[in-house]
Amino acid sequence: DHIDGVAFLFTSDEELGSPSSAPLIRELAASSGAALVLEPSAGGALKTGRKGVSMYAIEIAGRAAHAGLEPHQGANALIELAHQVLAIEALADPDAGTTVTPTVARAGTATNVVPASARIDVDVRVATLAEQDRIAKAMRALAPRVAGTSLTIDGDENRPPLEPASSAELFARAARLGAELGLGDLQGVTVGGASDGNFTAAEGCPTLDGLGAVGDGAHAESEYVVVSEMAPRVALLAALVDELLRGDTP
Known part of the structure; x- marks a missing residue:
C-alpha cells in the first residue's frame, strides 16, 4: 500500500x-x-x-558395486563427498567474516552397497561482495577426487x-x-x-x-x-x- x-x-x-x-x-x-x-x-x-548469503547443492555421481565382493569395481560417492566437505570447509575465512558450512549430507542406500550417489548442501555467509564472488568462483571450480565420480554444482548468491x-x-x-x-x-x-x-x-x-x-x-x-x-x-x-x-x- x-x-x-x-x-x-x-x-x-x-x-x-x-x-x-x-x-x-x-x-x-x-x-x-x-x-x-x-x-x-x-x-x-x-x-x-x-552478511550476504549464498546456498549451494553438490550432487555426486559414482558407481554402485557390492561392498564385500568387489568394492574396487565401484566409485564410492560417499568417499568423494568426504573429500568435498573438507575442500569446501577450507574456503572459509573467519578474518574476512566468511563462513562456508556444509549443513546437510546424504549418501548410500544399503550397508553392503558402494554408494552410487551423494549430496551436500552448503550455507555460505559473507561480509562483502568480493568474498561472495570469491566463494562463487571457488565452488564452481571444485573437481572430483575419486576416480569414476563426477560433480554437479547448483546454487548461487541468494542475497548480497x-x-x-x-x-x-x-x-x-x-x-x-x-x-x-x-x-x-x-x-x-x-x-x-x-x-x-x-x-x-x-x-x-x-x-x-x-x-x-x-x-x-x-x-x-x-x-x-x-x-x-x-x-x-x-x-x-x-x-x-x-x-x-x-x-x-x-
Missing part, C-alpha cells in the same frame, strides 16, 4: 529466500529514498550490517551483503531521535543472518534494519517479544518516517 509517500510491503517468503517477492522488493527499493526493515531486534540494537555504509546515515538519524525520545543510547550491530534489507541495499537504497519488536530466541520454541518495548519502538519508527518525509537533514 502507499500512503503519503510511504510504501508498505508485507511479504511471506523471506525465510525461504524471498523467491517470489525479491523482484518486487528490488523494484520498490530502486525508486525509494530509504528502506526501513522491521526485523526483530535482540536487546534493542539496530542492525546496521548483515548489507554493508554498514548503506545504513550509516539512517542509523545516525535513528540514534539521535532515540535519544530525543528518551530511549537511551541505541546501538548498531552487524549480524550473520540476512533479511530483505539485503536486497534494498543492493539497489542503492539507504537501509536500516532491526526496527521491529525487541526480543530474542529467533526460530526457537523460547522465542519471545518484550511487550513493554512495543510502544517505544513504534514511537522511534514514527519519528524516523516523519523526519524522512519532511526531508530534514541528519
Whole structure:
C-alpha cells in the first residue's frame, strides 16, 4: 500500500529466500529514498550490517558395486563427498567474516552397497561482495577426487551483503531521535543472518534494519517479544518516517 509517500510491503517468503517477492522488493527499493526493515531486534540494537548469503547443492555421481565382493569395481560417492566437505570447509575465512558450512549430507542406500550417489548442501555467509564472488568462483571450480565420480554444482548468491555504509546515515538519524525520545543510547550491530534489507541495499537504497519488536530466541520454541518495548519502538519508527518525509537533514 502507499500512503503519503510511504510504501508498505508485507511479504511471506523471506525465510525461504524471498523467491517470489525479491523482484518486487528490488523494484520498490530502486525508486525509494530509504528502506526501513522491521526485523526483530535482540536487546534493542539496530542492525546496521548483515552478511550476504549464498546456498549451494553438490550432487555426486559414482558407481554402485557390492561392498564385500568387489568394492574396487565401484566409485564410492560417499568417499568423494568426504573429500568435498573438507575442500569446501577450507574456503572459509573467519578474518574476512566468511563462513562456508556444509549443513546437510546424504549418501548410500544399503550397508553392503558402494554408494552410487551423494549430496551436500552448503550455507555460505559473507561480509562483502568480493568474498561472495570469491566463494562463487571457488565452488564452481571444485573437481572430483575419486576416480569414476563426477560433480554437479547448483546454487548461487541468494542475497548480497548489507554493508554498514548503506545504513550509516539512517542509523545516525535513528540514534539521535532515540535519544530525543528518551530511549537511551541505541546501538548498531552487524549480524550473520540476512533479511530483505539485503536486497534494498543492493539497489542503492539507504537501509536500516532491526526496527521491529525487541526480543530474542529467533526460530526457537523460547522465542519471545518484550511487550513493554512495543510502544517505544513504534514511537522511534514514527519519528524516523516523519523526519524522512519532511526531508530534514541528519
